[in-house]
Amino acid sequence: MQYRVQAIVIRSMDYGEGNKIMTLFSREQGKMSVVARGAKKVKSRLGSASQLFTFGDYSFFKSGQLGTLNHAEIIEPFHKIREDLHKAAHASYLAELTDRMMGDQEGQPFLFDQLKASLQAIQEDKxxxxxxxxxxxxxxxxxxxxxxLDDCVGCREAREPAALSAVLGGILCERCLARDPQAIRISPGIHKLLRLFVQMDVRRLGQIDVKPATKEALKRLVRTYFDTHVGLKLKSRDFLEQMEKYGI
Structure with missing residues (x-):
């Protein structure tokens, strides 16, 4: 079956002497893997279009698990991301997360739009x-x-949040803190930002000025919650954590 999709390259790996296997994430068709034959060759017309993070127009034939790329046109190469170690590290995290969590050919228009907007935001120095x-x-x-994030998961009342319990799946008020000794204390400002992260469309993101201490607290909360409920081990996040540890 012949496909033509606008997609983002969320994974790219060498295959044989001159080929690459690309994982594309498209708005309508979701995640699909294709072979770009000869993409590693210097003069290949598919070389640039097979690079990680590239957003392009891809045509390929697919009859089994793996398609064969016939034609590609780049719409947005995201050069600034690939040329900057920090930008590339964060973009790799989002790409790997998408690759690991999405099923094959599972169309998710909203998540596609969110990933594309996230890459654009990273490129724009947000x-x-x-x-x-x-x-x-x-x-x-x-x-x-x-x-x-609205009602306490302990008493089910709309009380002032005192902590976030990853295990119980939400906020706890002061009275219910004993229900989870591992719950992480949060301030009203942190609570407001967590609600923003849940509700906000990335396409509407402007410049947000967050203090270093607040960023550290948010990172701990989001990663703890993710690890508790999703629990995927991601190489890209390990790399980010190493960069953070050594101040790179």
Missing amino acids: EPEIVDHLYVMKMIAYAGYTPE
């Missing part, structure tokens, strides 16, 4: 950690684990 959190929360919601 705070990459904030972009990460927004997109990760969208993927947590896709997996069915959206945190309860």
